[in-house]
Amino acid sequence: MRPIAEFPAADAAKISTVFTDIDDTLTSDGTLPAAAYAALENLRNAGINVAAITGRPAGWCDMIARFWPVSGVVGENGAFYFAYDSSLRKMRRAYFADDATRTANKAKLDHIRTRILAEVPGAAISADQPYREADLAVDFCEDVPPLDQNAINRIKQIFEQEGAVAKVSSIHVNGWYGDYDKLTMSRRLTKEVLGFDMDAEKHSIVFCGDSPNDAPMFGFFPNSCGVANVLDFQGQMEATPRWIARQKGGAGFVEIANMLLAAKL
Missing domain, CATH: 3.90.1070.10 (Hypothetical Protein Ta0175; Chain: A, domain 2)
Structure with missing residues (x-):
């Protein structure tokens, strides 16, 4: 894991999409800081796709898909994705199992x-x-x-x-029960909602996370990022992020987002 400050500006400028975990990645001490929420909005306003990739439940994900500045949400560790089309006022729901x-x-x-x-x-x-x-x-x-x-x-x-x-x-x-995880449903959301092939364009995606259930994402994306509290799980993860923020939780996410936004200027 290398410091996020060393992330090459040329690579950062090519990032089109940010996937992020929620708990202890966007949140700090169980709450969502205003700065972390603003970072999501700033990324979207800069033309970067944003999607939440979480273990949280369907009920929460429905609200997040409707009200947060995101293109969609993968929930319950990959059991489904929800994406809200505000122009049609319609929620799109796709599940792994019937x-x-x-x-x-x-x-x-x-x-x-x-x-x-x-x-x-x-x-x-x-x-x-x-x-x-x-x-x-x-x-x-x-x-x-x-x-x-x-x-x-x-x-x-x-x-x-x-x-x-x-x-x-x-x-x-x-x-x-089911052969899925955060990565498999993120692949489907990318194709069906964002409109591109995740495998072909994985270098243009940053994933941000903090814990062992993020390991499939850390292992797949060359530009995966961890907030500082990912260090609490050293030795417990099958894969670790390539880059790591100096700060924990929401502050660490803001650090990552600001680095990406600076590269777009």
């Missing part, structure tokens, strides 16, 4: 929920679970006293014992 499959998966996730709550003291189901459509989010530090690494590993292990995929973020362990 309704019947999501319903069947929910029954299996309910069993996992029971196991985790029984076997991992202190774990809780995320407060945003009622707004989810495809996954189960287990809280290990957002609204509960922080669990130790062994407990977090045990939550992930239970998901995997039941044949589910499990990813660790900075606040939750998310589990689901």
Whole structure:
């Protein structure tokens, strides 16, 4: 990981799209700073596509797609994307799995929920679970006293014992059934909403993130960026960002955005 200050200006000038995680990438201490939100708007006004790529639930993503200065949102770690067309006043929703499959998966996730709550003291189901459509989010530090690494590993292990995929973020362990992640649905959003081939033009995209569930994105994009708190997960990620901001959370995102905006002048 190299300092964001060393990001070549010529490469920064070619960036057409910014994908960003939300929790602890745009946010700081659980809130969205005005400066981070303004950075999203400044990027869009500069002609740069912006999309949020998050583990947060469908209910939140509907609001974000409607009201934030973004072209779309990938939610629940790749279960779907939402994109709002303000001229048509229409929300576009694309899911990895159909309704019947999501319903069947929910029954299996309910069993996992029971196991985790029984076997991992202190774990809780995320407060945003009622707004989810495809996954189960287990809280290990957002609204509960922080669990130790062994407990977090045990939550992930239970998901995997039941044949589910499990990813660790900075606040939750998310589990689901289906061969998808943030990267696979970002590829679909890029093609269907932004209108270009993500694989062919990956050098023109910056992804910003902070935690292990961002590893597929870090590994794919040559210009992936981490906010400083990504260092908290050293040794726990399959791939790390190429570039790293000096600051954590929202302030780190602003640092990255300002670097890109300066290159457009």
